[in-house]
Amino acid sequence: xxxxxxxxxxxxxxxxxxxxxxxxxxxxxxxxxxxxxxxxxxxxxxxxxxxxxxxxxxxxxxxxxxxxxxxxxxxxxxxxxxxxxxxxxxxxxxxxxxxxxxxxxxxxxxxxxxxxxxxxxxxxxxxxxxxxxxxxxxxxxxxxxxxxxxxxxxxxxxxxxxxxxxxxxxxxxxxxxxxxxxxxxxxxxxxxxxxxxxxxxxxxxxxxxxxxxxxxxxxxxxxxxxxxxxxxxxxxxxxxxxxxxxxxxxxxxxxxxxxxxxxxxxxxxxxxxxxxxxxxxxxxxxxxxxxxxxxxxxxxxxxxxxxxxxxxxxxxxxxxxxxxxxxxxxxxxxxxxxxxxxxxxxxxxxxxxxxxxxxxxxxxxxxxxxxxxxxxxxxxxxxxxxxxxxxxxxxxxxxxxxxxxxxxxxxxxxxxxxxxxxxxxxxxxxxxxxxxxxxxxxxxxxxxxxxxxxxxxxxxxxxxxxxxxxxxxxxxxxxxxxxxxxxxxxxxxxxxxxxxxxxxxxxxxxxxxxxxxxxxxxxxxxxxxxxxxxxxxxxxxxxxxxxxxxxxxxxxxxxxxxxxxxxxxxxxxxxxxxxxxxxxxxxxxxxxxxxxxxxxxxxxxxxxxxxxxxxxxxxxxxxxxxxxxxxxxxxxxxxxxxxxxxxxxxxxxxxxxxxxxxxxxxxxxxxxxxxxxxxxxxxxxxxxxxxxxxxxxxxxxxxxxxxxxxxxxxxxxxxxxxxxxxxxxxxxxxxxxxxxxxxxxxxxxxxxxxxxxxxxxxxxxxxxxxxxxxxxxxxxxxx
Amino acid sequence: xxxxxxxxxxxxxxxxxxxxxxxxxxxxxxxxxxxxxxxxxxxxxxxxxxxxxxxxxxxxxxxxxxxxxxxxxxxxxxxxxxxxxxxxxxxxxxxxxxxxxxxxxxxxxxxxxxxxxxxxxxxxxxxxxxxxxxxxxxxxxxxxxxxxxxxxxxxxxxxxxxxxxx
Numbered sequence: 001x002x003x004x005x006x007x008x009x010x011x012x013x014x015x016x017x018x019x020x021x022x023x024x025x026x027x028x029x030x031x032x033x034x035x036x037x038x039x040x041x042x043x044x045x046x047x048x049x050x051x052x053x054x055x056x057x058x059x060x061x062x063x064x065x066x067x068x069x070x071x072x073x074x075x076x077x078x079x080x081x082x083x084x085x086x087x088x089x090x091x092x093x094x095x096x097x098x099x100x101x102x103x104x105x106x107x108x109x110x111x112x113x114x115x116x117x118x119x120x121x122x123x124x125x126x127x128x129x130x131x132x133x134x135x136x137x138x139x140x141x142x143x144x145x146x147x148x149x150x151x152x153x154x155x156x157x158x159x160x161x162x163x164x165x166x167x168x169x170x171x172x173x174x175x176x177x178x179x180x181x182x183x184x185x186x187x188x189x190x191x192x193x194x195x196x197x198x199x200x201x202x203x204x205x206x207x208x209x210x211x212x213x214x215x216x217x218x219x220x221x222x223x224x225x226x227x228x229x230x231x232x233x234x235x236x237x238x239x240x241x242x243x244x245x246x247x248x249x250x251x252x253x254x255x256x257x258x259x260x261x262x263x264x265x266x267x268x269x270x271x272x273x274x275x276x277x278x279x280x281x282x283x284x285x286x287x288x289x290x291x292x293x294x295x296x297x298x299x300x301x302x303x304x305x306x307x308x309x310x311x312x313x314x315x316x317x318x319x320x321x322x323x324x325x326x327x328x329x330x331x332x333x334x335x336x337x338x339x340x341x342x343x344x345x346x347x348x349x350x351x352x353x354x355x356x357x358x359x360x361x362x363x364x365x366x367x368x369x370x371x372x373x374x375x376x377x378x379x380x381x382x383x384x385x386x387x388x389x390x391x392x393x394x395x396x397x398x399x400x401x402x403x404x405x406x407x408x409x410x411x412x413x414x415x416x417x418x419x420x421x422x423x424x425x426x427x428x429x430x431x432x433x434x435x436x437x438x439x440x441x442x443x444x445x446x447x448x449x450x451x452x453x454x455x456x457x458x459x460x461x462x463x464x465x466x467x468x469x470x471x472x473x474x475x476x477x478x479x480x481x482x483x484x485x486x487x488x489x490x491x492x493x494x495x496x497x498x499x500x501x502x503x504x505x506x507x508x509x510x511x512x513x514x515x516x517x518x519x520x521x522x523x524x525x526x527x528x529x530x531x532x533x534x535x536x537x538x539x540x541x542x543x544x545x546x547x548x549x550x551x552x553x554x555x556x557x558x559x560x561x562x563x564x565x566x567x568x569x570x571x572x573x574x575x576x577x578x579x580x581x582x583x584x585x586x587x588x589x590x591x592x593x594x595x596x597x598x599x600x601x602x603x604x605x606x607x608x609x610x611x612x613x614x615x616x617x618x619x620x621x622x623x624x625x626x627x628x629x630x631x632x633x634x635x636x637x638x639x640x641x642x643x644x645x646x647x648x649x650x651x652x653x654x655x656x657x658x659x660x661x662x663x664x665x666x667x668x669x670x671x672x673x674x675x676x677x678x679x680x681x682x683x684x685x686x687x688x689x690x691x692x693x694x695x696x697x698x699x700x701x702x703x704x705x706x707x708x709x710x711x712x713x714x715x716x717x718x719x720x721x722x723x724x725x726x727x728x729x730x731x732x733x734x735x736x737x738x739x740x741x742x743x744x745x746x747x748x749x750x751x752x753x754x755x756x757x758x759x760x761x762x763x764x765x766x767x768x769x770x771x772x773x774x775x776x777x778x779x780x781x782x783x
Numbered sequence: 784x785x786x787x788x789x790x791x792x793x794x795x796x797x798x799x800x801x802x803x804x805x806x807x808x809x810x811x812x813x814x815x816x817x818x819x820x821x822x823x824x825x826x827x828x829x830x831x832x833x834x835x836x837x838x839x840x841x842x843x844x845x846x847x848x849x850x851x852x853x854x855x856x857x858x859x860x861x862x863x864x865x866x867x868x869x870x871x872x873x874x875x876x877x878x879x880x881x882x883x884x885x886x887x888x889x890x891x892x893x894x895x896x897x898x899x900x901x902x903x904x905x906x907x908x909x910x911x912x913x914x915x916x917x918x919x920x921x922x923x924x925x926x927x928x929x930x931x932x933x934x935x936x937x938x939x940x941x942x943x944x945x946x947x948x949x
Contacts, residue, residue: 016874023882024870026817026857030883033816117802198821198829198883198917249819249883250917282822504881504918672877675920703826703915711921712912 008585010517011731014668017509018524019502028247031202031219036275039204040069042265043119044278045109045126046288047101050359050696051136051148054097055129057109062125067118071126072110072268074098082267085233087325088257088475089333091162092154093362094323095260100133102150102322103361104696105287107260112268112276135359135696136160139296139317142356150322150357162324162355167338168415173302173350176311180302184387189765190375192294192319192360192690194286194700195367196708197503199249201259201289202279205266209273215242216266221255221501222541223533225475229258232476234266245531251503252680253365254290256327256543286706287698290327291360291690292367294319295375299340299383307393309402312349312414314340314379320355323362327543328371329473329480335371336464338415342380343424343462343634344402349414359696368680368741370465370544381459381746382753382763389757394441395750396432399460400425410727417464419632420734423660423724428460430720431636431658440640448758453643455650455755458636461743465735466549466631475540481626482546483537484554486515486562488619490608492601494519494526496555499539500547501531505737506669507547511555513665514731518559519566520586520600537622545633545735548665549726554625556730561621566603569619572612573598631726631734635659637678637747643755648774650752652682652715657744660722662734670736671719677740678717683709684741685748689767756780786850790815791859799846806830808846809856817857817886821915828914831887832856838891840913857886860893869893869931878927880918887914892928900932 009015022028059071074096077083084092097108109126113119134148141147142160151157177183203218214236220226223243231238248255265278280289295316302311318334320326328335334353341349366372388398403424404411411419432438437456444454470479485497496515500507507530512523530536539551563583570588571578580591588603590596598606607619640654657678664670687707690700700706725732745766752768753761760780764772787796790813797812809818809832820842821829830842833855860867869889872878879885888911895902895910902910907925916924 017877019882020874020879023879023885024866024873024889025861026815026886028817028882030816030819032810032820117800196917198827198881198915199819200821248881249821250881252917282824282827506880668877672880672919672923675922676880676918677920679920680917702824703822704824708915708917710912710915711908711925714908714921717920717922 008516008520009523010513011663011665013513013666015509015513015523015666017506019506019508030199030247030249031204031217032279034204034217034246036204036206039275039277040112040114040272041116041119042268042276042278043111043116043123044107044261044284045123046284047104047106047108049101049130049132050104051102051133052130053100053133055131058127059109062111062122065118065122065125067114068111068122069114069272070112070268072096072112072264077267080267082234082263085258085263087323088327089324090330091324093325095263099153103359104698105284105361107264110264110268112272135694137358137360137692137694137696139319139356139358142358150359160357162320162357163333165333165353166351168350169348170350172348173311173313176348177300177302177313180310181305182303182391183300184303184383184390185298185300186383186386186763187298188379188382188763190293190295190297190378191766193292193367193684193688194690194706195252195254195290195292195365196286196706197250197252197254200280200282200285201255201261203262203265204275204277205269206275207266207269213240214266215244216262217244217246218262219248219255220245221251221503221543223501223531224499224536224538225478225540226258227533228478229476233263243533245501248501248503252368253292253327253543255503256365256541257290257325257363259289282703283701286690287701288361290363290365291321292365293375294364297375297379299379301383301387303387303391307391307398307401309344309346312341312346315352318353318355319358319360320364321358321360321362324355325362326364329467329475330477331472332371335366337372337376339373339417339462339464340376340380341413341415342377343404343460345404345408346414351415360692366544368677368738370463370738373463374742377461377742378746381461382749385750385753386762395458396428396437399428418629419462420629420726420728421724422462422632422634423722424460424634427634427658427660427722428636430722431638431656434658434718434720435638435640435654435656437638453645453755455641455643455751457639457747457749457751457754459743459747459750460636462632462634463739463742464630464632465545466627467544467546468627468630470626478540480540481624482539482550482554483622483624484551484558485537485622486558486620488562488604490605492521492525492604494521495529496526497529497536498551498555499537500542500551502542505542505547505673506666510665510669511552514552514555515559518556519563545737548733548735549631549729550625550627552733553627553730554623557625558621558623561623562619565619566600568615569603569606569611570598573602573606628728631662631729633659633661633734633736633739635739635743637743639747639751641751641755643752643773645777648770648777650768650770650773654718655715656718656720657740658720658722659736659739660724661736661739662724662726662729663732665733673737674719674740675717677738678744679709679714680741681744682715682748685745685766685768687767687769784847786847788849789853791855801845801847803846804842805844805846805849806841809841809854815856815858819883819886821883826915828887828891829884831890831914833890833894836894836897838894855890857889860889867893868934869896869928872927872931872934876923876927876930878919878923884914884916888916888924892931895928896932896935900936902929902932
């Protein structure tokens with residue numbers, strides 16, 4: 001019965017990706033590739049002003065243009081109660097303006113036409129009467145006396161303050177600072193950036209006028225959640241809404257929220273009875289969709305004379321834009337920023353945060369990051385380096401002195417997290433060894449004598465991912481639990497349906513490998529389906545490095561559920577008791593008689609053809625996973641730079657990245673994720689920035705102004721790994737998609753500051769353009 | 784305007800507005816959706832195709848400018864149903880993640896290899912510096928292009944092997 005078994009390509013195998021077969025042929029199916037019969041095209045008119053009263057819209061000339069089917073305004077949307085919608089943070093957001101515009105690029109009107117060129121032509125013909133108002137572009141301006149009130153439509157809103165949020169213990173932290181031998185502080189601004197996936201956002205909304213069925217093809221990282229949001233926004237019955245995320249050309253957080261364009265296109269399709277396609281151009285993407293960061297932070301560390309950390313105090317102002325639309329768990333106003341004590345055994349800590357409305361685009365998303373962990377990691381790792389220099393200890397030695405040690409896990413942090421597992425010293429030791437730290441320090445000292453500036457920067461980050469346990473983690477009240485459904489067919493081939501949505505992470509390959517590991521079916525015999533809300537179990541989607549911690553766990557658990565049934569079937573086929581059946585790599589054998597065996601394929605066939613009396617037919621199951629805790633990936637990154645003091649130009653010589661993400665399912669894919677994060681981290685440190693002039697004009701509205709790293713600037717990466725499994729995850733994995741974006745910006749900046757510290761430079765805010773570096777050197781020289 | 788373009792070896796005719804961009808001509812009129820549009824400002828290279836064998840950004844040319852000329856898109860890389868070595872190498876070396884930049888990257892890479900069959904890492908990085916990838920950090924794209932060069936030098940028997948392996 002049992003054939004000779006070949007090795008199962010489960011966990012730990014660098015299986016080449018199944019999804020690549022379509023992508024390398026140009027046969028992916030991205031949103032703009034979808035064409036439906038009778039489809040119309042939508043273009044959006046956006047405000048040139050950051051803050052202006054809307055006195056009126058004259059769309060008659062646009063309406064008269066041949067090929068224009070309709071012009072949609074806020075007034076029309078208001079008639080259907082759709083002019084405003086809820087945000088993922090419980091605020092409201094305008095879909096189309098009815099009263100005033102609140103940021104440059106806000107949606108003012110939409111044209112539906114038979115051709116995309118005509119739709120854009122018609123935008124030029126719409127005459128809007130704006131009355132400009134005073135503009136607020138920073139938290140400082142937002143809180144100033146007499147500042148223009150941005151959200152005047154909100155009842156009870158009398159200023160631009162959104163929330164005050166605290167974490168940790170203020171009293172004990174104040175005491176620690178009062179008793180400190182030394183206090184080191186750092187003020188730093190983490191600038192606004194943008195995830196900029198290479199594919200912009202868009203949708204094709206197809207509402208069938210006969211049945212009321214709404215199928216919306218959408219660039220979404222979370223189709224099931226979005227279906228529920230649509231039901232709540234539009235009042236449509238949820239069973240008649242189908243959200244389909246086709247192939248997604250990168251997300252990085254940008255494709256989590258619901259944008260006005262999706263809602264307008266759906267409303268237009270409903271009203272016109274035709275499918276409506278809307279595809280953003282790059283400028284629309286950069287000026288109106290989910291931005292990242294924009295945190296003004298102040299950090300202080302209390303220390304004993306010997307360099308032991310005794311307390312941490314961080315306060316921040318968050319610039320949220322015109323609507324509070326952060327995509328994050330409801331309970332936490334600044335995401336998981338309170339992980340800010342990082343990898344260190346911090347006896348006490350206190351975080352205080354205030355959010356402000358400004359006349360800037362809304363939608364603070366975590367750009368390849370788990371809910372503001374990047375800002376926290378940057379704060380602590382920059383502060384640690386400055387503190388080490390202030391007290392005169394080498395930054396590596398200072399970290400060793402204060403790391404949470406291996407035997408302290410599970411570790412309860414001062415702000416309430418329970419870190420699952422870690423070996424921070426082990427990861428740093430490997431990074432130091434790989435980069436040749438001691439030798440580099442000697443070379444650095446020699447180079448300094450010659451006037452050459454070499455910098456060595458470290459970052460020993462701890463992430464917090466995999467949200468999350470139902471007690472604390474929900475979005476709009478929906479618990480952040482995820483599902484996996486597995487069906488094994490009679491021939492032993494399987495379909496796995498998952499609630500997370502890949503945007504390049506390779507789910508169609510890795511999730512099949514988890515099933516392969518648990519059931520012994522080869523990954524190429526397992527089809528992974530995702531992205532269609534009609535045909536996948538419920539879940540909250542892919543972002544915040546949560547797919548492996550949540551859906552990966554659900555996949556392992558549903559596989560085990562099927563394995564339990566398969567064992568019963570095997571016992572029936574082998575005519576022994578279930579207790580006498582052993583399982584390994586797809587073979588069920590009889591204890592003590594290993595030649596008596598059946599394969600998982602034999603068992604799958606029996607599940608439909610030869611099952612015992614009293615057993616249900618089939619080999620299928622579904623599992624929803626409620627994580628018992630979050631997971632805490634970590635690592636140490638070491639960056640070596642050279643800085644030209646005359647020009648401020650700096651160049652990266654080495655990047656060594658040691659990551660510990662627990663068990664690696666597909667090492668090739670994990671390495672690819674780390675490469676990508678290190679590149680995006682470099683972009684954030686060196687060049688990416690969205691800024692605004694005093695009138696609220698967005699600077700960074702295209703890829704000529706918003707700079708992204710190309711292959712030419714991007715450093716080469718040297719990777720290393722340690723493996724400390726998560727003790728609570730079924731396969732010991734922790735998630736890795738974002739570690740490198742979270743950990744690396746501080747390493748790049750620390751390296752530049754390390755080079756410049758002897759000159760007196762203490763901080764430069766990102767991005768570290770050569771002009772800013774040069775100015776910092778000049779300012780330090782001037783004393 | 785009536786135009787005829789040789790697309791992936793076959794003459795294709797269309798009656799288009801003079802303002803229609805080449806990227807849209809390829810995608811909408813010819814139905815070849817492997818050519819992607821990422822930025823509209825000639826910055827990202829997702830729309831790269833070969834025009835008479837040289838990589839150009841099809842979002843910054845009018846379709847009518849391609850009249851009488853030869854265009855190769857990603858769909859034209861496949862030869863007699865067989866993967867081009869660069870396609871096989873991108874899979875083998877994990878040179879892609881979301882796949883959106885991949886057609887442009889492979890076409891730019893194939894044009895480089897046609898001129899320089901054995902490029903150094905710096906030569907590859909310079910050649911693809913007009914193509915942005917947001918996912919991979921470029922490490923494996925560079926490796927894939929170099930590996931494709933080696934496979935092409937080794938001849939067709941070797942390249943066939945590079946398609947599977949896991």
